[in-house]
């Protein structure tokens with residue numbers, strides 16, 4: 001047998017096979033109509049620029065759409081999804097090859113290509129697909145993880161896929177056996193099917209069954225193609241599109257600006273007020289539930305579920321498509337009436353019977369775990385903040401704890417009503433330079449931005465004091481703003497009071513630019529995020545580092561020499577706004593490593609997958625039910641590592657975790673210590689005992 | 698229903714103790730570096746007035762203050778809470794007007810601004826805490842007044858007033874015009890303004906009046922003509938001393954302790 005002549009008879013035993021083209025045409029029309037129907041809805045959204053920076057987009061697309069990088073993070077899903085995904089691609093190629101070979105002059109289905117790809121590889125993937133369907137079914141039927149959405153649709157889709165693969169093998173097997181295909185062994189799975197049937201079926205029976213199954217295979221395949229865009233299978237197209245148009249700037253830069261002069265409504269409580277990208281997000285959801293599974297609020301039993309927020313909005317979009325299109329058409333013609341006072345907006349999104357309800361919206365810690373978990377780059381968090389903005393700015397309807405904070409930020413420029421500390425108490429005796437009092441403020445190379453959480457909260461004054469001492473020891477020429485410092489506005493922005501955030505941001509930028517500040521070290525990751533990602537749009541461009549980064553550099557540059565090595569076991573908690581929001585996981589770990597004699601004992605949820613302390617997004621100021629406290633959940637995870645020290649790098653985390661550890665540690669001795677405090681103890685602090693010999697906690 | 702709410706801007710009572718300084722020469726709290734806020738009972742009065750306007754299905758609420766130019770901030774906040782009009786009677790020369798002076802000025806302004814059905818005043822201010830302005834103002838305007846009111850409801854062509862007492866509440870009715878001194882309860886927590894109202898508050902007109910325009914002579918309300926004088930103002934010195942009662946046995950110690958307590962009690966009485 002000459003391998004280069006290997007091929008097979010196409011459309012064997014199938015008279016009138018050309019009819020498939022007759023059926024294919026309407027199938028494709030239905031499919032395209034299905035996709036267009038959705039596309040039309042997204043177009044009803046407001047504009048958003050998501051087609052710039054093509055190079056980066058292509059890169060993201062290759063890694064995450066083609067490469068499925070995020071899907072791979074869950075091993076079980078990675079296996080069966082790869083089966084379905086690659087199987088789908090391979091089988092589509094194979095089918096196309098058949099069509100080209102049979103109905104065009106190009107005879108490509110021959111020789112080694114036929115044997116290796118069209119027979120062997122295709123057979124392998126066909127089997128992989130069936131195996132994948134069984135795995136998916138097993139997960140749905142037996143493992144039943146809570147994160148999934150249990151619909152009939154999902155089972156129907158899996159069933160169709162299984163039938164397609166299975167009938168494929170049947171017709172292949174019968175053809176091999178009946179035609180005595182000399183290359184049959186190259187299609188091992190079909191071959192086995194064929195041999196097995198030959199034991200119980202006559203040649204005539206197999207020929208008959210082949211013909212019937214061939215048409216069944218085609219009918220189910222076409223049905224699947226036409227049905228797909230109307231189901232979650234549409235993600236095959238929408239998810240890659242969504243990845244391509246994702247936010248490229250990181251989670252820390254994902255909230256939208258508001259033009260207060262022009263905006264008709266502040267925040268969003270009307271579906272047509274979303275951008276087209278927001279609406280595309282809704283359709284791109286694969287219902288995988290990973291977002292909800294990692295959501296800290298959901299984990300401790302609260303109502304918030306980012307998955308359901310996306311899916312409920314998706315359903316709303318489909319259910320109100322006519323109205324949505326009508327509004328979009330009016331808007332395009334400039335005929336859309338501005339909203340009247342007191343009138344409910346069209347297609348309201350905040351509904352008591354929906355995942356997008358007032359209660360759930362104000363449970364979000366803005367930790368971005370949902371966005372990091374989403375395999376298709378859906379942006380849940382900005383939508384939550386959009387809706388919060390509406391409730392806060394248009395309705396003034398939000399939790400009391402957050403109201404007090406907002407009022408305090410308005411009146412006192414800090415979010416800690418009732419604090420008995422001033423902005424400079426913590427620095428007593430350190431004789432730090434204050435910009436306003438310096439003859440030449442430019443002499444200060446670095447501004448140490450202390451932050452409200454550092455200066456005004458008892459627990460954290462020792463952290464900012466430690467940082468200042470370390471900067472002094474290293475001979476850094478730095479100054480503070482003292483009384484002129486005011487909140488960066490982060491809590492206001494996450495709570496949803498964008499207006500207040502803007503006022504504070506503009507004020508701060510004016511102060512900083514007035515002194516010609518170039519370089520800033522912040523103690524708080526929230527301040528860090530605001531400077532790095534949010535102030536540039538107000539004209540504030542600074543080189544900003546978090547204290548962990550700056551201290552790491554001082555240690556690595558030899559300007560600080562840690563000597564006393566702490567012997568206690570340390571675990572490190574990644575703050576959301578340093579880690580996930582800004583991608584800094586290493587610097588604080590390096591500072592810990594420099595201060596400690598033992599290796600960090602990592603929590604199972606760390607780095608990119610870190611679990612929020614519960615304090616972000618204004619949640620620090622809200623009373624949580626005693627049995628649903630995010631900080632205690634996280635404290636437990638830290639305690640469970642067996643560590644003696646929970647290292648932190650954020651004043652919010654320090655406060656929340658100290659509280660949580662206090663509640664959960666029992667008679668263990670566990671302390672919550674900032675990396676700056678650890679480093680100071682290890683470099684040597686004249687004011688304090690040596691680390692490891694004290695028993696804080 | 699035409700309502701006048703008198704408000705006062707004071708130093709932030711939430712000021713950290715370390716930031717609270719006394720200006721000994723002027724015998725007043727040093728305002729440098731401290732925030733100014735609207736007195737909380739005045740905000741309760743604003744809230745009660747706004748709720749009354751809603752309950753009455755309409756009406757006008759005017760906020761007024763007698764203070765320096767900077768007191769405009771408190772009026773803007775009142776506008777953000779959606780009062781209809783705001784009036785600032787400018788005080789640019791009298792450093793420490795007392796309740797009688799303030800009452801006279803506000804009365805003159807109230808007469809000039811028109812007929813009010815109800816004048817509302819906070820129970821007392823968070824700075825000096827004298828609680829007299831409302832009474833003086835009622836006297837000046839010749840209005841019946843009631844203090845410690847925490848709820849006002851329309852009642853036919855009159856008003857129903859709920860008043861807090863030591864062991865519950867009393868209800869009174871009054872035919873306008875009248876004056877009430879408002880205290881706080883859980884229903885008149887000042888509302889958080891909506892952002893659009895905050896923005897609008899800066900665009901709304903704000904009427905400014907001078908003492909001359911009100912026809913109030915400086916002598917009547919000025920420095921040196923006040924009814925009382927602050928002779929000294931200081932932050933109380935706190936001193937803590939600790940002493941261990943001595944004795945050879947527990948019995949002796951206890952006896953000694955009891956003797957000492959007796960002595961202290963006797964000296965206080």
Ligand code: SF4
Nearest residue numbers: 295364365367368370
């Ligand atoms: S940002 Fe965090 S808290 Fe908010 S929905 Fe996402 S995972 Fe949950």
Ligand code: SF4
Nearest residue numbers: 285286288289291374
């Ligand atoms: S939003 Fe993303 S992570 Fe959440 S269910 Fe949908 S696809 Fe999965």
